[in-house]
Amino acid sequence: MLNPQWVQSFTMLAEVGSFTRAAGRLGLTQAAVSQHVRHLEDRLGPLLIRHPRGVELTPAGAALLDYGRELERADRRLKTRIAGCDTDHGEVGLITPGSVGLLLYPLLLDFQAAHRGLIIRHRFAPDGEVLEAVLGNRFELGLTTARPDDHRLATGPFTEEPLELVVPAGEEVHDWSDLERIGYIDHPDGQAMAARLLGRRFPRNPGVRSLPYHGFSNQIGLILEPVARGLGFTVIPRYARQAFARAEAIRVVECGAPVVDTLWLIHRAEWPLPARARQVAEHLRGRLADRREAAG
Missing domain, CATH: 3.40.190.10 (Periplasmic binding protein-like II)
Incomplete structure (x- = not known):
């Protein structure tokens, strides 16, 4: 791998066209820039043709200049990525x-x-x-x-996300017996959610495990599908209910003070x-x- 400082010296030289100006831009001596170029030419062959008023790049020198500019762009990308300041990429x-x-x-x-x-x-x-x-x-x-x-x-x-009691669109829920009649659709967090919300709506209820079990889904986007088809009720977070496409097929039952x-x-x-x-x-x-x- 080429020494990055040598490449930087050569890139600056190629851009400004003068060993003196390149050394000044880099904060180096002219001798140091000349030495860096010699090291590169030992590795890659002739890179420059020196003229009294500047330098001319050989094909190898032009290729090295492209390489040096790629390194500079990569360096800027790395610094931007580490700083995390690029909001658009x-x-x-x-x-x-x-x-x-x-x-x-x-x-x-x-x-x-x-x-x-x-x-x-x-x-x-x-x-x-x-x-x-x-x-x-x-x-x-x-x-x-x-x-x-x-x-x-x-x-x-x-x-914040409230829990909701969701039933088929045509159903009414007034007491625990209505839930027993409709039946329960479970999901992975369903029983814990149901216990919290139904305990608020129906104090001293016998527990969600006592309700008729009518189905289960572990796919959050599908839990309300059996409810929409009239197969049971469930307790689910509001955002899941709001994302359900068939809103007309379900309804939310008011349960008093929200469980959030x-x-x-x-x-x-x-x-x-x-x-x-x-x-x-x-x-x-x-x-x-x-x-x-x-x-x-």
Whole structure:
């Protein structure tokens, strides 16, 4: 590999056309620049034709000049990447729970369409996998439903997400017997969510496990499909319900005081978050705030 300082001296010489001016620009002696060029010519053959009023590049010299300029561009890219100050280029990785992910993914695509130099990676995952992925530097940003207690993570509230009791569009729910009649559609977090919300709506109920079991799905985007077909009810986060395409086929039952989960934004605390990742997080926060305002 060629010595980068030699290449830098040659590139400056080729650009300014004078050993004296090149030495002055680089803060070196003219003898040092001449020595660097001799070392390169020992490796690559003749690079310059020296004239009284300047220098002329040989074909090998022109190729080396292109190489030197490529090194300078690579150096600038590296410094920009390390500084994380380029908001319009590079990759941003976000890993989230499925419910909020259904809402955020279209917003991420909108943002990428407006910033074509960015590459957006999004993955749905439970809290444990989110923590592991952010700590393992596979994703810059993550959202969790429980606030992590790890000194390696910077953590802050991102948004709130109420739980909702969702039934088929034609159903009414007045008491526990209505839920027994409709039947329950489960999902991986369903029983814990149902216990929290239904305990608020129906105090001293016999528990969600006592209800007729009518189905299960572990795909967040499909949990409401059996509800829409009249096969049962479920308890699900609001963002998952809002992302469901067949809104006319389901209805949300009022349960009094809401049961609300805070979603926490996490990233590694030991180094600055890249500007492009900060920009994505701020964009998503703003779009969610606009939605809340529009909903009243």
